[in-house]
Amino acid sequence: MPTTDTRRLNPFALLGILLGVILLAVVVFRSFTRDVVEVRAAxxxxxxxxxxxxxxxxxxxxxxxxxxAEGPGVISKIYVKVGQKIKSGDLLIQINDADAVAKLATAKAALSTAQASMHDLQQGGSQDERIALQGDQSRAKIQQQQAESDLAALKQLQQKGAASASEVAAAEQRLQTANSSLQNVEMRSTQRYSVPDRRRTEAQLSDAQAGVMAAEKGYANANIRSPLSGTVYSIPVSQYDFVQAGEDLVDVADLNKIQIRAYFDEPEIGNLAVGQPVTIVWEGKQDRVWHGHVTRVPTTVIAYGTRSVGECIIAVDDAQEDLLPNTNVTVTVTTQQRFNVLSIPREALHTEPSGRDFVYRIVNNKLVVTQVKVGVVNLMRVEITSGLTDKDTVALSAANSNRDLSNGLPVKVVD
Known part of the structure; x- marks a missing residue:
């Protein structure tokens, strides 16, 4: 009986063949599936x-x-309360200001002295001086008349040989002296004050009048009245409080006419323009939204805490006394607004290192790099001015965050 040798395969060889078949199957499978990437699209x-x-x-x-407060004093009475509507001229607060009373009395006394000096100047002197001057003038006239009479009598006697020439000369000398004395007295009555004296007295009077006006203003400020109609929104003092000069007493404003001083970071300043619409919200009234517009754009950059900001003024258009002064609010300025424009999600926009913008358009389940031009860009969407139509679909990102998008990549759109 013939014998047949049976040759068996090595177990290690069988294992290697099996692994090779599995690897080949995996490679073949991956070759058909590796390039199909699931993507989100819009x-x-x-x-x-x-x-x-x-x-x-x-x-x-x-x-x-x-x-x-114009000066130190005590609050005597407060006539209003916070939130009260008042009219122009209404009395708000009264201050017991002893210092203002004393200053007014001193100013009035100085004015009286200056007025008396001016009166004396205009009348040629005080009453005592004028009486004394009138007496001097009367005596001088009597002396003149006596000298004239004596001279006339001596001249008659000289003609008769009863008086010498020296006696007549002495009489003439006495008459000249009397005339000179009378002339001096008359000059004192009409030209008592010189031009510099008059100017000095007029200056003193003007200064005294100004002092009284200032003192009266200070005294009037003890009774504080509102120069405008509005609402009392702050009274930081109480009755019987002692206040120092310059201390804030009461604040009044027309709460229908308010504005907001807003601070924008330096990179945003260039987008601001007068007239841009603004929305305003306040945490104190979360169900209310106010509207306004920019009235003044920043003209310089200032330090505001750790920020470099520009100061902008915003007028509130629909205030109804419900937005309180000194409250902190959030304002949103609309810098650009476009209606019914072609747009894509911002996530779909890519930028090359050269600065050109592009998107991945999906055509026949493949990505196609398409250059685009953009307009308005906000946080969510981008305006497309050229490069796409409303029939296009663009890829946002791969469903698997580890995969990168590329031109020609086969894709499958998923939600």
Whole structure:
């Protein structure tokens, strides 16, 4: 009986063959599936786009009156309360200001002295001086008349040989002296004060009048009245409080006319323009939104804490006395607004190192790099001005975050 040798395969060889078959199957499978990437996508659509800039700001009145103490004193009475509506001229606060009373009395005394000096100057002297001057003038006239009479009598006697020439000469000398004395007295009555004396007295009077006006103003400020109609929104003092000069007493404003002083970071300043619409929100009234517009754009950059900001003024258009002064608010300025423009999600936009913008358009389940031009860009969407139509679909990102998008990549759109 013939014998047949049976040759068996080595177990290690069988294992290697098996692993090779499995590896080949994996390679073949991956060759058919590796390039199909699941991606999220979005249609190119027409939408309204708004670009806005939010920041913080503080409310302040446009027209207000802040009363301050002109001098130290005690609050005698407060006639109003916070929230009260008042009219122009209404009495707000009364201060017991002894210092103002004393200053007014001193100023009035100085004015009386200056007025008396001016009266004396205009009348040629005080009453005592004028009486004394009149007496001197009467005596001088009597002396003159006596000298004239004596001279006339001596001249008659000289003609008769009863008086010498020396006696007549002496009489003439006495008459000249009497005439000179009378002339001096008359000059004293009509030209007592010189031009510099008059100017000095007039200056003293003007200074005294100004002093009284200032003192009266200070005294009047003890009774503080509002120069405008509005609402009392702050009274930081109480009755019987002692206040120092310059201390804030009461604040009044027309709360229908308010503005916001807002601070924008330096990179955002260039987007601001007068007239841009603004929305305002306040945490104190979360169900209320106010509207306004930019009235003044920043003219310089200042340090605001750790920020470099520009100061912007925003007028509130629909205030109804419900936005309080000094409150902190959030304002949002609409810097650009476009209606019914072609747009895509911002996530779909890519930028080359050269600065050109592009998107991955999906055509026949493959990605196609498409250059685009953009317009308004906000936080969510991008306006497309050229490169796409409303029939296009663009890729946003791979469903598997580890995969990168590339031109020609086969894709499958998933939600």
């Amino acid at each position: 249609a190119v659509t027409y939408q309204n786009l708004v670009k806005s800039v939010p920041t913080n700001g503080k409310v302040e009145p446009i027209s207000d009156f802040r009363a301050h």
